[in-house]
Amino acid sequence: MVMNVGRQKLRSVARVDDEKKIDDDVRIVVRSQCDPAAFVRLYREYYDAVFRYCAHRLFERTTAEDITSEVFLKVVKNFESFRGNEQQFRNWLFRIATNAVNQHLRKTARRSGMLKIVREQANDRTTDGEASSEKWILLRDAMRALRPRYQTIITLRFFENMKLTEIAEVLDSSPGTVRSQLARALVRLQKILGPRFADESEDIKNGQSRKTI
Amino acid sequence: MDKVEKQFEDFIDNIKLDDIPSAEHRDELEQDLLIVLTKPSRQKGQSLKIWRLLMKTKIAKLATAAVIILAVTLIIPFGKTISPAWAIEQSIQALDRFKAVSFEGWESERTWIENGSLELRPYKSWAVANEDQTKVEKYRTEVEGYLILTTNGQKTWRYDPKRNTVRIEDRPYTAGEYWCGSRFLQQLKEGRDNGLLTRWEVTYGKDPAKGRERIFLKTAWLDERYNGPRSLRLEFDMESKLPVRLRQWENADWEGPATVIVEKITYHTILPYELFEFEIPEGATVIEP
Numbered sequence: 105m106v107m108n109v110g111r112q113k114l115r116s117v118a119r120v121d122d123e124k125k126i127d128d129d130v131r132i133v134v135r136s137q138c139d140p141a142a143f144v145r146l147y148r149e150y151y152d153a154v155f156r157y158c159a160h161r162l163f164e165r166t167t168a169e170d171i172t173s174e175v176f177l178k179v180v181k182n183f184e185s186f187r188g189n190e191q192q193f194r195n196w197l198f199r200i201a202t203n204a205v206n207q208h209l210r211k212t213a214r215r216s217g218m219l220k221i222v223r224e225q226a227n228d229r230t231t232d233g234e235a236s237s238e239k240w241i242l243l244r245d246a247m248r249a250l251r252p253r254y255q256t257i258i259t260l261r262f263f264e265n266m267k268l269t270e271i272a273e274v275l276d277s278s279p280g281t282v283r284s285q286l287a288r289a290l291v292r293l294q295k296i297l298g299p300r301f302a303d304e305s306e307d308i309k310n311g312q313s314r315k316t317i
Numbered sequence: 318m319d320k321v322e323k324q325f326e327d328f329i330d331n332i333k334l335d336d337i338p339s340a341e342h343r344d345e346l347e348q349d350l351l352i353v354l355t356k357p358s359r360q361k362g363q364s365l366k367i368w369r370l371l372m373k374t375k376i377a378k379l380a381t382a383a384v385i386i387l388a389v390t391l392i393i394p395f396g397k398t399i400s401p402a403w404a405i406e407q408s409i410q411a412l413d414r415f416k417a418v419s420f421e422g423w424e425s426e427r428t429w430i431e432n433g434s435l436e437l438r439p440y441k442s443w444a445v446a447n448e449d450q451t452k453v454e455k456y457r458t459e460v461e462g463y464l465i466l467t468t469n470g471q472k473t474w475r476y477d478p479k480r481n482t483v484r485i486e487d488r489p490y491t492a493g494e495y496w497c498g499s500r501f502l503q504q505l506k507e508g509r510d511n512g513l514l515t516r517w518e519v520t521y522g523k524d525p526a527k528g529r530e531r532i533f534l535k536t537a538w539l540d541e542r543y544n545g546p547r548s549l550r551l552e553f554d555m556e557s558k559l560p561v562r563l564r565q566w567e568n569a570d571w572e573g574p575a576t577v578i579v580e581k582i583t584y585h586t587i588l589p590y591e592l593f594e595f596e597i598p599e600g601a602t603v604i605e606p
Contacts, residue, residue, distance in 0.1 A: 140354040144347060151346070152338045159336040169342045173587045176346060180353045181589075240332055262329060290321045297328065 133186070133193050143183070147176060150194065153264065154201050160263040161205045161255060163244040171208055175201045198260070198274040206252040239300075246296040254289035261286060341557075345586050352419075353589045403519065403532045403553070405506045411558040412499035416446045417585035422563075423578040424460070437578070438463060445588055450498055455593040456490065466490065467595050474595035483597050484604045502560075505536065514538050515569060516548070521555075530555030537569040545569070559584060 133146070154175055158168035178200050186196060247255050253275070260266045260274060268279045268286070275282065423437040442458035457467035465476040473490035476483045508514045516537040524531050532555055537548035546569035552562035565577040597603060 140351055143354060144351065147347060147350060148343075151343050155338045155342075156336045160334065163334070165335045165339075168336075169339070169586065172342070173346050173349065176350055177353065177587065177589060180350055240334070243329060243332055258325075262326060287319075287321070290325055293325060294321060300328065 133188065133190055143180075146190075146193070150197055151176075153194075154197060157198065157201050157259060157264055158205055160259045161247075162208070163240075163247075167208065171201070171204050174204050178204070192273075195270070195273045198264075199276070202256050202274070206256075209248075209252065242297060242300060246293050249296055250289055250292055254285060254292065257282060257286050258289050258293070342586065345584065348583060349585050349587060349589075353591075402521065403555070403558070405502055405509075405534075407558045408553055408560065409499045409502045409506065412502060412560070413450075415498065415559075415584040415586070416450060417444070417588045418498075419443045419583045419585065419588070420579050421581040421583075423580070424576065437574070443588055443592055445593070446498060450500075454489070455588070455590075457593050465595065467593050469590065469593040474597075476595065476598070476601070480602075481598065481600060482602045482604055483595070486606060508538065509536070513540060524552075524554075524561075531561075535571065537571070539569055550575075 151172070155168060155172045158171045158175070159165060162168050162171065175197065179197065186193065188196070247258065250258070256275065257271055260271045261268075266274070268282050271277075271286075272279045272282045420440075420442045422440060424440050438460045440458060440460045443456070444453050445455040446452065447454040454470045455468060457465075459465045462478060465474070465478070467474050468490035470489045471487070473486045473488060474483055475486075475490075505514070509517045514536050516535060518535040520533045520535075522531050522533060523529065532553040534551040534553065535548070536551075537546070539545045546567070548566045548569050548571045550564045550571060551560050553559065554561050559582070561582050563577070563579040563582070564571075564575040566572065566575050
């Protein structure tokens with residue numbers, strides 16, 4: 105009995121703490137909506153994550169920076185209408201970033217497909233010409249061969265280390281759907297990357313060192 | 318985590334991606350965001366009331382706001398001394414990275430002389446280059462109490478706060494103006510190399526306010542084809558190599574009051590498009606061609 109009361113108390117304390125945290129999170133967001141300095145703090149907290157996400161989707165630093173700028177400008181523009189706590193803000197941020205990246209990829213593909221390919225090939229040759237760039241290029245090309253939604257899921261899952269539930273929130277979907285899409289994306293990657301995909305694991309299992317690229 | 322997931326994780330495990338955020342970009346973007354946060358939305362109708370573009374207004378030639386004045390004058394040849402620590406090429410390269418810039422300062426023109434004194438007026442200007450950085454695509458400038466002039470690349474608004482009139486034209490006002498950016502410095506360099514600049518002095522020092530290392534370039538020319546005589550003092554930040562301040566005199570000796578004073582030059586990755594639109598003030602008379 106005593107134990108039960110104790111647990112109940114603990115649970116209620118935990119619930120109060122959770123609620124307090126959610127309230128605090130909401131307050132941070134609300135304050136940021138009317139106080140530029142508070143917004144800047146929020147911006148500083150999320151800049152790196154957004155940039156990294158863009159860089160992992162685009163494989164190109166300058167474009168990633170441009171898209172990151174675009175994302176935050178959109179955030180600022182629409183921030184007044186946003187309602188939610190910090191976690192929801194983060195999801196919203198990634199949703200905007202995802203849309204911006206997808207839009208950029210569509211535009212690039214439409215506009216200067218050939219030119220870009222030629223330029224990238226030239227860059228590829230000059231990166232450092234060794235196994236390093238080879239694996240990087242493989243990954244980039246394999247990712248680009250995926251549907252944008254699959255690219256998003258792979259990036260959020262493996263580069264941003266998000267849980268399926270978090271990805272589902274960003275994509276406004278269910279964890280189950282995300283799981284099956286993730287599986288499909290991986291099968292597709294497996295096909296594109298061919299033997300290289302499994303080789304790495306084999307090397308690790310056999311205790312061989314991997315090349316750093 | 319299933320086997321395939323593990324395999325993919327292993328595959329990407331040691332790939333070196335260029336994903337380290339740059340502090341420089343983070344800071345620039347922060348500045349841009351602050352502009353958006355504090356200006357267009359919050360002070361709409363206040364700060365946006367005091368702009369103007371150069372080139373065509375009466376005030377025209379009105380020290381053709383740093384950007385453009387420089388553009389005109391800089392086709393000039395110049396000077397001599399080169400510092401071992403800083404070379405203008407470094408700044409040319411640094412400037413190449415930016416397509417958007419803003420200026421704040423003071424400017425004057427002969428026609429503004431009132432009561433026998435040279436009147437200096439505070440101004441702010443924003444400019445965005447076109448894709449290949451050859452022309453100014455979007456431009457906005459304001460001279461307090463005198464004019465707001467802005468163009469978004471298709472349309473131009475010219476607001477006269479004294480008469481409370483807005484002239485709207487369906488054309489890009491600055492279409493003919495070229496982006497001075499790194500080309501400006503390139504022209505200075507060429508001027509120096511051609512010997513058209515009469516002076517070229519580089520000194521080093523510190524910004525008294527922030528204590529940052531600075532490079533000071535003083536240069537002058539006489540050639541009337543380039544609005545000479547003129548003298549110029551440019552201040553570069555040692556770390557970024559970017560020009561941060563500028564003054565120009567209508568003589569070749571940096572004498573008397575400067576007619577163009579740019580107190581602050583800020584570089585942007587992007588500037589909000591709203592900045593180059595104009596919201597017509599209540600009660601203003603709209604004049605359309």
